[in-house]
């Protein structure tokens with residue numbers, strides 16, 4: 669979806685406030701780190717970071733205009749434990765060490781309805797391969813959407829990579845919701861899938 673252009677959202681402004689613009693490895697120092705890919709305007713990840721100051725959170729967003737909105741929230745809430753990456757999930761392995769992340773959130777990822785675009789979905793196999801590499805053993809992936817076709821296809825993609833532990837076709841509201849979730853709840857059900865990485869099982873196949 670096209671996002672409104674934000675006047676101050678330039679690479680220079682974002683970089684001067686600590687947003688990662690260049691592709692380089694992140695040095696993680698806290699024991700627990702959680703990642704959200706496609707964070708949009710950042711309501712979800714900044715709320716988590718505010719409530720859990722001992723954890724590190726990483727927001728990865730490809731669009732500079734919405735990335736700027738995450739930065740605004742980070743600065744307003746004074747969040748030292750939130751790292752913002754302006755970047756593409758395709759390059760995830762260049763930012764993160766293998767087995768360094770405790771949990772991954774995918775919230776309302778673009779549905780890419782046309783079959784020829786399915787490979788761009790953030791739950792597609794080529795992305796799942798990258799996620800499993802950066803996630804620790806027993807780390808979780810939580811995926812939420814209002815798009816039933818994307819949801820059902822994602823169950824198929826994801827079960828090849830993680831152990832799916834919970835599938836919910838009528839998710840109740842919670843304390844941590846994205847901008848999209850708040851809007852889409854007015855229109856219909858929200859679906860959620862939670863699964864766990866099992867490196868030992870994959871390695872034995």
Ligand SMILES: C[S@@+](CC[C@H](N)C(=O)[O-])C[C@H]1O[C@@H](n2cnc3c(N)ncnc32)[C@H](O)[C@@H]1O
Nearest residue numbers: 706707708729730731756757775776846847848
């Ligand atoms: C439909 S929006 C949802 C935003 C937010 N998660 C929410 O629920 O409000 C999807 C977001 O994913 C971002 N995105 C799409 N592909 C991406 C990629 N390859 N890497 C990083 N972000 C991506 C888009 O720029 C957009 O902000």
